[in-house]
Amino acid sequence: xxxxxxxxxxxxxxxxxxxxxxxxxxxxxxxxxxxxxxxxxxxxxxxxxxxxxxxxxxxxxxxxxxxxxxxxxxxxxxxxxxxxxxxxxxxxxxxxxxxxxxxxxxxxxxxxxxxxxxxxxxxxxxxxxxxxxxxxxxxxxxxxxxxxxxxxxxxxxxxxxxxxxxxxxxxxxxxxxxxxxxxxxxx
Amino acid sequence: xxxxxxxxxxxxxxxxxxxxxxxxxxxxxxxxxxxxxxxxxxxxxxxxxxxxxxxxxxxxxxxxxxxxxxxxxxxxxxxxxxxxxxxxxxxxxxxxxxxxxxxxxxxxxxxxxxxx
Numbered sequence: 418x419x420x421x422x423x424x425x426x427x428x429x430x431x432x433x434x435x436x437x438x439x440x441x442x443x444x445x446x447x448x449x450x451x452x453x454x455x456x457x458x459x460x461x462x463x464x465x466x467x468x469x470x471x472x473x474x475x476x477x478x479x480x481x482x483x484x485x486x487x488x489x490x491x492x493x494x495x496x497x498x499x500x501x502x503x504x505x506x507x508x509x510x511x512x513x514x515x516x517x518x519x520x521x522x523x524x525x526x527x528x529x530x531x532x533x534x535x536x537x538x539x540x541x542x543x544x545x546x547x548x549x550x551x552x553x554x555x556x557x558x559x560x561x562x563x564x565x566x567x568x569x570x571x572x573x574x575x576x577x578x579x580x581x582x583x584x585x586x587x588x589x590x591x592x593x594x595x596x597x598x599x600x601x602x603x604x
Numbered sequence: 605x606x607x608x609x610x611x612x613x614x615x616x617x618x619x620x621x622x623x624x625x626x627x628x629x630x631x632x633x634x635x636x637x638x639x640x641x642x643x644x645x646x647x648x649x650x651x652x653x654x655x656x657x658x659x660x661x662x663x664x665x666x667x668x669x670x671x672x673x674x675x676x677x678x679x680x681x682x683x684x685x686x687x688x689x690x691x692x693x694x695x696x697x698x699x700x701x702x703x704x705x706x707x708x709x710x711x712x713x714x715x716x717x718x719x720x
Contacts, residue, residue, distance in 0.1 A: 435637055442630045450625050460624030471633045523608050542619040561613040592612060
């Protein structure tokens with residue numbers, strides 16, 4: 418389950434070589450940041466969450482069991498740290514829900530994808546992700562960006578399988594609708 | 605994965621927002637980690653101290669048993685109480701206490717800063 422490289426560096430850290438922990442920061446910081454930014458929507462806070470997650474991982478490295486993937490164990494820490502941050506800052510209320518109207522957002526979205534060169538894609542995606550609810554944005558990133566299977570997402574988030582499927586369906590719908598309703602993703 | 609899902613995935617992969625990562629993130633984390641107390645070392649030190657404490661306690665218990673068995677602590681003062689008769693016992697007890705603490709906790713007892 419655990420990669421050889423991860424195992425070697427865990428052993429090094431546990432035997433007192435603190436500098437060996439740099440390997441984990443280098444390997445997992447991008448993914449951790451990607452998860453954090455999807456939920457906290459703010460670069461400064463995302464960096465803060467990532468930093469706290471790594472420190473928590475370092476402190477709890479002894480509790481890691483090699484029967485699970487290290488990435489799954491670590492991302493669970495990132496998700497927990499992010500949820501803790503959101504709870505503390507009560508940011509849940511600030512996100513909007515898309516208008517659930519009968520418009521065919523799927524075909525509008527798919528056709529608009531071909532014209533993306535016309536727009537500042539990064540800005541549009543960022544805007545859409547910022548409008549999404551944290552849990553939906555998280556699932557979208559875990560499933561599509563990091564290609565985590567449902568079983569791993571279950572371990573990372575602690576949500577049930579059926580809950581993940583429902584949230585994922587809603588996340589897709591939300592992503593399409595918000596892209597069209599609030600951004601330039603139009604035909 | 606249908607066409608829409610593939611489009612979503614492509615968009616997310618092509619536009620993954622990573623430029624906001626703090627360039628000093630790695631160093632910041634390492635600084636914090638390096639300033640953390642090494643609890644493993646503290647634990648080993650404490651276990652060592654506890655071990656010394658237990659050995660000393662057992663040794664003193666054995667000495668006490670021998671002294672009691674041989675009735676070495678019985679002071680003969682002909683029915684009269686005189687504090688000077690107890691000076692050797694008080695002195696010995698104090699020495700034993702100091703040696704016990706010193707052996708168990710090292711020089712930490714005599715210094716304010718006990719952390720290495």
